[in-house]
Amino acid sequence: MREPLESLVRTINLSGTLLFRLKGNLRKFSNSVKENKMRNQLLNVQCGLCSDKGKWIKLFDYPSADVPQAEIFQCGTCGVIRNASATEIETSNEIIQSQWVTDGFYKLPAQEKDFEEEASHAAGIFPWLENQLGLSLKNLTMLEIGAGSGLRSAGATKFFREVYSSDSSLDLLNNLKEYQLGKKVTVLGENDLWNHKIDWIIGWHVFEHLKVPSEYFKNGHEVLSSSGGFFFQVPLLSPKNVFPGHHYFFTQTSLDQFFASLGNYETQYFFDTNVEALTCIAVKLS
Numbered sequence: 001m002r003e004p005l006e007s008l009v010r011t012i013n014l015s016g017t018l019l020f021r022l023k024g025n026l027r028k029f030s031n032s033v034k035e036n037k038m039r040n041q042l043l044n045v046q047c048g049l050c051s052d053k054g055k056w057i058k059l060f061d062y063p064s065a066d067v068p069q070a071e072i073f074q075c076g077t078c079g080v081i082r083n084a085s086a087t088e089i090e091t092s093n094e095i096i097q098s099q100w101v102t103d104g105f106y107k108l109p110a111q112e113k114d115f116e117e118e119a120s121h122a123a124g125i126f127p128w129l130e131n132q133l134g135l136s137l138k139n140l141t142m143l144e145i146g147a148g149s150g151l152r153s154a155g156a157t158k159f160f161r162e163v164y165s166s167d168s169s170l171d172l173l174n175n176l177k178e179y180q181l182g183k184k185v186t187v188l189g190e191n192d193l194w195n196h197k198i199d200w201i202i203g204w205h206v207f208e209h210l211k212v213p214s215e216y217f218k219n220g221h222e223v224l225s226s227s228g229g230f231f232f233q234v235p236l237l238s239p240k241n242v243f244p245g246h247h248y249f250f251t252q253t254s255l256d257q258f259f260a261s262l263g264n265y266e267t268q269y270f271f272d273t274n275v276e277a278l279t280c281i282a283v284k285l286s
């Protein structure tokens with residue numbers, strides 16, 4: 001009686017193992033089909049920075065804030081990093097921005113004192129820029145894109161002669177108060193965004209949200225005065241920073257290559273691993 005029972009147990013175990021292996025193989029097969037599908041979709045996607053097509057190299061799957069594993073690719077031509085889950089889960093800037101307004105992520109402080117304090121804090125990047133450039137910004141103009149609540153633009157009026165500000169959602173910007181000197185921020189809509197000569201274009205955590213960030217740089221390049229430039233900060237690739245709203249992660253190589261394609265730029269990069277961000281100053285030399 002023992003032998004048949006043992007043989008039955010062995011058979012069950014064997015079947016279990018086989019089933020387990022089969023399941024594993026099926027999972028691998030379905031993952032590879034999914035990966036190939038993603039890769040094939042990406043083959044037709046132009047790089048948002050260098051515009052090259054079909055040069056995507058799969059780097060790895062990465063933990064993401066919104067999906068279990070985000071597929072991370074790199075452009076084989078310029079090296080910019082693309083979060084494929086941002087393409088898979090379609091999120092337009094307008095939707096995200098309006099959500100952030102509704103959720104209160106973007107808000108203007110009701111109290112005058114808080115407004116002054118927060119605007120001043122957000123504009124703390126400008127004395128730092130003056131220091132890096134070794135010059136004063138006070139006779140210059142600036143345009144902030146993706147300005148959100150506009151606090152930084154308000155604070156910037158203390159440092160620049162003229163401040164232009166824009167965002168895909170203008171509700172908050174249109175209600176922006178004057179800050180300290182009584183100088184008003186000029187709010188620009190999408191249609192008149194590139195109609196003014198600008199010395200500095202500021203983008204604080206905005207270029208990673210754009211599907212085609214090169215468009216903004218190219219348009220900006222056209223309106224930038226010589227010896228003006230771009231001053232921006234973008235998140236570095238990290239688990240905290242991967243979520244569908246973030247399409248691109250920029251590297252020094254990808255940006256250097258891109259600015260060289262635009263014109264004669266002198267670039268400086270500041271990597272801060274504490275806040276997981278890259279700050280770039282790109283000065284237009286001619």
Ligand SMILES: [Zn+2]
Pocket residue numbers: 047048049050051052075076077078079080
């Ligand atoms: Zn590229």
